[in-house]
Amino acid sequence: MLPLLLEAVGLKKHFPVTEGLVYQRVVGWIKAVDGIDFTVKHGETFGLVGESGCGKTTTSKLILLLETKTAGTLRFDGADIHGFNSTALKRYRASVQAVFQDPYSSLNPRMRVGDIVGEPLRINNVLSASALKERVEEVLTQVGLLPEAIARYPHEFSGGQRQRIAIARSLAPYSRLIVLDEPVSALDVSIRAQIMNLLQDLQQKLGLTFLLIAHNLATVRYMSKQVAIMYTGKIVEMGESDEIFTHPLHPYTQALFYAALPSHPRHRREESPLIGEVPNPLNPPPGCLFHPRCVYAKPVCRAEEPLLREEAPGHTVACHLY
Amino acid sequence: MKQMADDRLVLEVDDLKTYFFTRWGVVKAVDGVSFSLRQKESLGLVGESGCGKSVTALSLLRLVPQPAGRIVGGKIRLLGEELLSKSEREMRKVRGRLISMILQDPMTSLNPVFRIGFQVGEAIQMHQGLRGKSLWDKAKEVLRLVNIPAPEARLRSYPHEMSGGMRQRVVGAIALSCQPAVLIADEPTTSLDVTIQAQYLKLLRDIQRESSMSLIFITHDFGIVAQMCDRVAVMYAGKIVERGSVLEIFDCPTHPYTQALLAAVLPVEGRPKRLFSIEGQPPSLHDLPPGCPFYERCIRRRDRCRENYPAEVEVSPGHSVNCWEAV
Numbered sequence: 001m002l003p004l005l006l007e008a009v010g011l012k013k014h015f016p017v018t019e020g021l022v023y024q025r026v027v028g029w030i031k032a033v034d035g036i037d038f039t040v041k042h043g044e045t046f047g048l049v050g051e052s053g054c055g056k057t058t059t060s061k062l063i064l065l066l067e068t069k070t071a072g073t074l075r076f077d078g079a080d081i082h083g084f085n086s087t088a089l090k091r092y093r094a095s096v097q098a099v100f101q102d103p104y105s106s107l108n109p110r111m112r113v114g115d116i117v118g119e120p121l122r123i124n125n126v127l128s129a130s131a132l133k134e135r136v137e138e139v140l141t142q143v144g145l146l147p148e149a150i151a152r153y154p155h156e157f158s159g160g161q162r163q164r165i166a167i168a169r170s171l172a173p174y175s176r177l178i179v180l181d182e183p184v185s186a187l188d189v190s191i192r193a194q195i196m197n198l199l200q201d202l203q204q205k206l207g208l209t210f211l212l213i214a215h216n217l218a219t220v221r222y223m224s225k226q227v228a229i230m231y232t233g234k235i236v237e238m239g240e241s242d243e244i245f246t247h248p249l250h251p252y253t254q255a256l257f258y259a260a261l262p263s264h265p266r267h268r269r270e271e272s273p274l275i276g277e278v279p280n281p282l283n284p285p286p287g288c289l290f291h292p293r294c295v296y297a298k299p300v301c302r303a304e305e306p307l308l309r310e311e312a313p314g315h316t317v318a319c320h321l322y
Numbered sequence: 323m324k325q326m327a328d329d330r331l332v333l334e335v336d337d338l339k340t341y342f343f344t345r346w347g348v349v350k351a352v353d354g355v356s357f358s359l360r361q362k363e364s365l366g367l368v369g370e371s372g373c374g375k376s377v378t379a380l381s382l383l384r385l386v387p388q389p390a391g392r393i394v395g396g397k398i399r400l401l402g403e404e405l406l407s408k409s410e411r412e413m414r415k416v417r418g419r420l421i422s423m424i425l426q427d428p429m430t431s432l433n434p435v436f437r438i439g440f441q442v443g444e445a446i447q448m449h450q451g452l453r454g455k456s457l458w459d460k461a462k463e464v465l466r467l468v469n470i471p472a473p474e475a476r477l478r479s480y481p482h483e484m485s486g487g488m489r490q491r492v493v494g495a496i497a498l499s500c501q502p503a504v505l506i507a508d509e510p511t512t513s514l515d516v517t518i519q520a521q522y523l524k525l526l527r528d529i530q531r532e533s534s535m536s537l538i539f540i541t542h543d544f545g546i547v548a549q550m551c552d553r554v555a556v557m558y559a560g561k562i563v564e565r566g567s568v569l570e571i572f573d574c575p576t577h578p579y580t581q582a583l584l585a586a587v588l589p590v591e592g593r594p595k596r597l598f599s600i601e602g603q604p605p606s607l608h609d610l611p612p613g614c615p616f617y618e619r620c621i622r623r624r625d626r627c628r629e630n631y632p633a634e635v636e637v638s639p640g641h642s643v644n645c646w647e648a649v
Contacts, residue, residue, distance in 0.1 A: 051488070051515040158603050159371065188370045188542050192588045192600035200596075215515055220586035222597065242593070259520040261545030263589050265568045268549055274517045277485055 006040040011072035034233035047224030099171035101182035103162035114150030160191035239315035351539035364537035366551035421498040428489035439477030487518035553629035559615035566641030
């Protein structure tokens with residue numbers, strides 16, 4: 001088995017912006033993901049952090065093949081997924097699953113839990129009816145639900161239990177990579193801990209690989225081994241989670257940390273960490289995309305875009321300060 | 323640290339009971355909640371979903387969903403006036419002027435088909451009777467108050483033309499437009515990004531510092547409580563189970579539920595081996611057992627906890643708890 005499960009090289013997704021109803025003309029491009037490289041190792045969690053609109057969800061959609069890339073390469077287990085034939089593609093789709101943010105909208109209210117969890121298996125036609133039922137019961141038990149849940153509907157469950165159902169569904173087709181898109185941010189603080197512990201346990205027991213997308217830094221730190229910070233379609237900093245959390249280099253990463261709320265009233269903060277908002281992707285600023293909000297901005301930041309450079313072993317950053 | 327809250331009582335809630343009468347029985351969403359709020363003070367109402375914190379807020383505004391929901395008992399005194407005996411017509415003069423509310427989701431709390439100027443002006447027109455140019459100028463002024471750049475142009479925009487953070491500022495501007503005595507913020511930043519959340523909380527704090535407004539912050543996030551509140555009331559199953567100053571609650575939480583909630587908060591500063599989690603779920607509010615509603619999930623439960631609900635006990639001045647352990 002290769003040490004790398006997923007590899008993205010120069011991955012890009014540009015969305016056209018059109019005008020006109022019938023004869024649509026392209027008036028601009030939104031560079032949702034603009035040339036990112038990263039690797040996800042077997043059995044590890046890779047965290048993607050950033051504010052809304054930074055391209056983290058688009059990245060996950062490219063991996064899930066819900067969007068087609070504009071450019072770049074995605075390799076799964078060493079093979080380029082865009083060269084897959086239909087059988088290989090089907091196998092890929094089964095082994096890469098997703099858990100979404102809101103368990104109230106990601107589960108079909110008219111389907112029974114057994115059908116929801118069994119659907120990825122049924123689509124792939126891999127098991128007989130009785131084996132399928134057995135597998136569904138098995139994954140439900142793995143996520144801490146009773147097998148009796150099969151016959152019930154999503155509305156009979158609380159938010160945390162629904163997220164468990166969503167996790168069971170992602171496990172069902174013997175998946176290897178699970179994309180976790182804000183898996184706990186819609187849940188209560190007390191339930192978050194349950195779900196995060198469950199995900200950690202499942203990873204250890206089943207050797208799963210996670211791609212975690214979140215904006216809550218504490219969640220990402222707790223869950224991931226490697227972290228990449230994204231800003232307007234680009235990775236601005238990447239490295240081992242512990243290294244990034246103890247020595248954040250990019251001013252944006254530092255601001256994100258500063259924005260995280262204190263865990264004790266004695267550590268209240270008076271200043272606001274960042275002014276302004278994420279730039280309009282249709283009309284991005286020249287040079288470093290972060291310079292209008294950066295407190296350390298220099299003339300060079302306005303003129304030239306910084307490239308990702310290795311600052312410490314395994315810790316890369318895209319900033320003119322270094 | 324924040325300056326001391328003024329001594330003047332602005333809001334007194336006494337034994338408030340809001341029940342929902344459903345096909346499956348009576349749901350006691352708020353069951354005997356009492357608290358008071360002084361001028362300039364900010365109170366955090368904390369608890370999990372379904373603990374009754376939002377229904378408490380809606381009860382203060384008398385906006386409990388009808389006909390299922392009804393305030394069946396208690397008193398709400400705002401600036402010395404009893405709100406529960408007011409007619410609907412009189413209440414309309416209270417809402418938005420004396421007490422107003424910021425809701426969680428700025429995507430749904432603004433009307434997508436009206437311009438910002440109309441929506442901001444509505445409350446000002448109703449409560450302050452301004453018209454025409456003076457109304458427009460006032461609307462511009464409140465947008466400036468919440469640090470919206472280019473307020474003149476923004477008044478002509480529609481909500482969809484603005485980002486989530488800007489929209490939530492507009493919602494804040496509407497709520498603050500008539501300088502209410504009490505502002506209720508119901509999870510105002512859950513749908514915002516961390517950096518935008520920090521900006522928004524700072525804005526609310528600055529506005530509060532410059533006015534005499536009191537704030538009720540409804541949240542399940544102890545980080546927000548630590549950042550924003552002077553006092554905390556922890557709710558569970560429709561009741562306040564612990565209350566005290568924010569430092570007291572963080573330094574010596576007494577109720578097992580408060581302790582569990584605080585322990586479940588993930589620190590940004592370090593990385594624990596394993597997270598503490600509260601097992602189980604909050605009880606269904608249809609038919610609560612007679613004893614302590616936290617009994618099923620409590621790690622220190624005893625037999626007597628199942629039989630009787632514990633009375634409120636003061637553990638130190640201003641810090642009280644409803645738990646048999648503290649008796």
